[in-house]
Amino acid sequence: MVEAHNEAKKNNRPTLVYPCGDAPEPGAVREIAPGVLWIRMPMPFVLTHINLWALEDGDGWTIVDTGLQTSDTTAAWGKLFSGPLGAKRASRVLVTHMHPDHVGMAGWLTRKFGCRLWMTRLEYLTCRTLVADTGREAPEDGIRFYRQAGWSEHSIENYRARFGNFGKMTHALPDSYRRLQDGESLNIGSHQWKVVVGNGHSPEHACLYCPDLKLLISGDQVLPRISSNVSVFPTEPDADPMGDWLASLEKLKKEVPNDVLVLPAHNEPFRGLHERLDYLESSQLDALERLRAVLRQPQRAVDVFPTLFSRPITAADHSQLSLATGESVAHLNYLIRRSEAVMQLDGEGVAWYRAAS
Secondary structure, three states: OOOOOOOOOHHOOOEOOOOOOOOOOOOOOEEEEEEEEEEEEOOOOOOEEEEEEEEOOOOOOEEEEOOOOOOHHHHHHHHHOOOOOOOOEEEEEEEEOOOOHHHOOOOHHHHHHEEEEEHHHHHHHHHHHHHHHOOOOHHHHHHHHHHHHEEEHHHHHHHHHHOHHHHHHHHOOOOOOEEEEOEEEHHHHHEEEEEEEOOOOOOOOOEEHHHOOOOOEEOOOOOOOOOOOOOOOOOOOOOOHHHHEEEEEEEHHHHOOOEEEEEEOOOOOOEEEEHHHHHHHHHHHHHHHHHHHHOOOEEEEHHHHHEEOOOOOOOOOOHHHHHHHHHHHHHHHHHHOOEEEEEEEEOOOOOEEEEEE
């Protein structure tokens, strides 16, 4: 996730409350509501962790999100099921969305405990597609996408070399799943949890809202200290995920009250959902306004990085370059969809964007 300009302006952020204290160590848990356990797994990235959740479910646990497929995560799960979770088995694995830090160990857990995977349809099918890319050569469509964005040949070679890494972080998925659908209610233990689907960060992201416990498991759809990555990818270069994400912020505000404790995938549980949603929307609209201003002169996707992001984006950090490129194209596509900008390819296949006259 790339830090947006307005995310760096701490004095403009809403005052959120973090009532749950320090995160548990890997292999340990913290109960943050009756039958709701906070688990944290390590990640070998700039973003060093992911939060997972175990929900008491009769004689088992419903596990929400699973961590990356790494030896550290495997060891932590082993420690959990020989310790604080060991009195019960995993009865089902529910994954909010298909990114490897969320789905990476889902196949391992479902096979270990003989339980089912629960996901929305688009998340499951998209994940299966991306895992199948492992071992393939980088597609020409992807190379064309990044060349249009203004990448150098060196960066494109890095893309070729790294293509297919998604599957290396994801244990083989089970060949069937139980579909989650927007608006349905799930019986988990003695409580009802409503599925609230959001879009933009991923195709069909499932949040879970429990009115009885006043909890929202938000996954990556709402985070307290960083903004969710909202990107266009080579598989759908004309997509408008920014429009989807802004609409999802409004939907969450309508369907989930402000008095919930939000359980995010990253950082700490917090209170102040509506204030955070308002801030994220305002920050995004400010970013789009800055982009409109710089598009008075033709720009490539890589040229608008300083307008959108607070930290320098360099080719040396390929992961950040990819995320920033996807987010920049998402902003540009948003304006194109609303007839506020136009795009034209030059003779070398590079896309130039400018404000619509």
